Amino acid sequence: MTLTVDKSGAILLNRTAVTLETLPATLRSMLGLNGARAADAKLIVAVDSGAPSGIVVQAMLRAREGGAEHFVLVVAPR
Numbered sequence: 001m002t003l004t005v006d007k008s009g010a011i012l013l014n015r016t017a018v019t020l021e022t023l024p025a026t027l028r029s030m031l032g033l034n035g036a037r038a039a040d041a042k043l044i045v046a047v048d049s050g051a052p053s054g055i056v057v058q059a060m061l062r063a064r065e066g067g068a069e070h071f072v073l074v075v076a077p078r
Contacts, residue, residue, distance in 0.1 A: 001030065001043050003063055007050035011059050020055075020062050027066030043068040047075050 004012040011018050018026050047056050
């Protein structure tokens with residue numbers, strides 16, 4: 001599962017456009033969770049180096065609400 005934030009601040013979840021508001025529910029649906037957390041739910045966070053850091057942090061917090069437990073950060077060079 002990959003959460004992508006590009007330099008414009010757009011958020012994608014496995015190439016599906018989401019907003020900060022829709023991210024938790026979309027992630028829960030993709031993980032097959034009913035409001036619970038998956039102990040092994042890992043999320044790759046692919047970030048453009050020019051992405052607004054505030055959006056990245058907010059997206060990660062919202063992903064935790066959606067069930068993500070572990071994050072792996074990948075930053076694309078400029």
